[in-house]
Amino acid sequence: MFTPHTLRLCSAAFGGAFFLAGCANHLPQRSEHEARIERILLAHNLQIEVGDPQVLQLPQRRVHIHEQKTFEVTEFEVTRRYDRYTPYQPWRELYEVPLGALAVVAGIGANALNVLMLGRLPDSVTKDWISYGFAGLNPLLNAESNGRSQQNLASLDEQQHEKRTEYSNLPWAERPVMVNAGEQTHELTSDRTGVLRLNLLDGPFAEQDVSHVGKLLLSVEDPQDGTRAEATLLVSHLLRGKLLEAHALIYDDLEEDEVAQWVHRVKRLSELDLEEEASELEQSLIELTHNDPQLQQEFLDLLMKDAARLGAKPVVSD
Incomplete structure (x- = not known):
């Protein structure tokens, strides 16, 4: 059984705790609206177009x-509603109580004046001053304050508006492409338009004897979901027979050769139907002799005489 003294102590403790805790001053509810789009991946494919002919x-x-x-694209309209309140802080009553008293007196005076002015004063004067005043006078309630208000999510409402299917076809831009050539596998990179420029006489293939490689296996893979694609490109027997000789014509040391041997290299590449390589070698030799105009002219004259090629001098800027 509790004694009267014990009951009085409990009551005092409860009252003090209630006084210190106070009450939150609830503010008008706030709402947020936003549009949300949900995208679900239905299919993912990679496509390698090796072109024609396949050989x-x-x-x-x-x-x-x-x-x-x-x-699959779904559009939602999302509405969030928040309960807002001003948390209770007891020390604020030190200034809110006197301010509240002034606000009540001012509000009563404003209402009296509003009667004489036939209701022309705004509600922020006639009603809000009195509301603020009574909140300030209440020792267990702080006055409303938007500046230190807090909020809790009260409800979340999602409404679906539209569902549609979207398709995208984008280049495999600046991403790795694996090329298997015989016993070696090379990692190349596509350009920003998704094009891989293969050249069996350039890049990593120049360091490999590809004259015995009958096919190239190209593969790409997206590491995010493991989507993969492969394509095969055959190398003709005739081309394989040209590659070894063409490699020597392009990459053997040029500076130890005579001008006549330079012309022979360009002419022979052209005879092998490797016109692009012949033009690149021709241009490289013209640039190589840039600082020796006499040697450069000798090369151009002999190129015209023996190979019937009119080499174009590079444009030299001042």
Whole structure:
């Protein structure tokens, strides 16, 4: 059994705790509206277009790579409602109580004046001053304050508006492409348009004897979901027979050769139907002799005489 003294102590403690805790001053509810789009991936494909013919007759080939995706797109309208309140802080009563008393007196005076002015004063004077005053006078309630208000999510409402299917077809831009050539695998990179420029006489293939490689296996893979695609490009027997000789014509040391041997290299590449390589070698030799105009002219004259090629001098800027 509790004694009267104990009951009085409990009552005092409860009253003190209630006084210190106070009451939150609830503010008008706030709402937020937003549009949300949900995209679900339905299909993901990679496509490698090696071009025609599928058998390489020349050492160069432009390979186009595309990434295709299908999405289910759903649009939602989302409404969030928040309960707002001013948290109770007891020390604020030190200034809110006297201010509240002044606000009540001012509000009563404003209402009296409003009667004489036939109701022309705004509600922010006639009603809000009195509301603020009574909140300030209440020792268990702070006056409303938007500046230190807090909020809790009261409800969340989502309404679906539209559902549609979207398709995308984008280039495999600046991403890795694996090329298996015989016993070696090379990692190349597509350009920003999704094109891989293969050249069996350039890049990593120049350091490999590809004259015995009968096919190239190209593969791409998206590491995010493991989507993968492969394509095969055959190398013709005729091209394989040209590659070894063409490699020597392009990459053997040029500076130890005579001018006549330079012309022979360009002419022989042209005879092998490797016109692009012949033009590149011709231009390289013209640039190599840039600082020796006499040697450069000798090369151009002999090129015209023996190979019937009119080499174009590079444009020299002042």
